[in-house]
Amino acid sequence: MLRTTKIIAACALFTWAGATLAQPNVVRDVVQNVAQLSASGSVEVQQDLLSIAMSTTRDGADASAVQTQLKQALDTALAQARQAAAPGQMDVRTGAFSLQPRYGKDGKINGWQGSTELVLEGRDFLRITATAGKIQTLTLANVGFALSREQRAKVEGEAQALAIERFKGRAADVAKAFGFGSYTLREVSIGSNDQGSPRPYAMAIQARSAMSDAPVSVEAGKSTVTVTVSGSVQMK
The missing domain is CATH 3.30.110 (Translation Initiation Factor IF3)
Structure with missing residues (x-):
């Protein structure tokens, strides 16, 4: 057992020494010029994509009632917008929706307030602005321009x-x-x-x-x- 251990150790030492001696022969790539x-x-x-965001807010003592009012306003606007929707020319999507408690001076909830949003977006400016003008349950919140993907x-x-x-x-x-x-x-x-x-x-x-x-x-x-x-x- 002792003889075998010595042979293995000698082989390992020889291998390490061989690797050490070989290192100076490695050619490194020198970056020049x-x-x-x-x-x-x-x-x-020219910008060819128009985005109009329309929104409304509601306020009341009951959270469920406020939510119902927001839903009704949004559903009415959606129904009108979908009639004029056309892929790429005017796409219709819902935006942000929020419902938050309102606090009194005593720190207790004394009511609820919320908001909802509808977005009309596309390349047909006349179609989008005309549709936005017909919607009565929401009001203008933001207008923006951008470039279409194409x-x-x-x-x-x-x-x-x-x-x-x-x-x-x-x-x-x-x-x-x-x-x-x-x-x-x-x-x-x-x-x-x-x-x-x-x-x-x-x-x-x-x-x-x-x-x-x-x-x-x-x-x-x-x-x-x-x-x-x-x-x-x-x-x-």
Whole structure:
């Protein structure tokens, strides 16, 4: 048993020593002549998605009665909105619903208050504003503009192509400036964002008659979609 143990220990020592001696032969990759770059491409586009939120509040001594009043107001508005709903043109959905106790000076509950919300959203501005104008059980709470998914995808593609071309141009210029003939791409990342400029209370003159019953006149602003390409290139 003693002889066997010594042989095993000797083999382990030899293996460790062999690994230690082999380490100096490992060739490490030294990064040289690498440039970090970034470039952006921006495209301005008309906002094509309108969102109108309508809401109402109720107050009373009985929680059940307040909840019933809110439900009736919302159901009536939903029935009117659904008649004009069209996929993509005007989508209808319920928003926030709340019911909370109201406290008196003595810290005890002396009533209840609640609110409910309905959202009309889509690309058909006239349909949405006209429908909102017909709803009597809810009032205007918020108006917002954005880009539809289809519009955003299209514009992001254009901005991305522009950003990539600018990145490639910068990479070629930098490589040339340092005396290199070309470059290869090492790594790259792409990010995008958009910044809008909504004008919810402006209205185009030609739309006045069609929107006369609307609770608010609207005209979309523009969004600027920006795509940034950043990464590193190997100059050679």
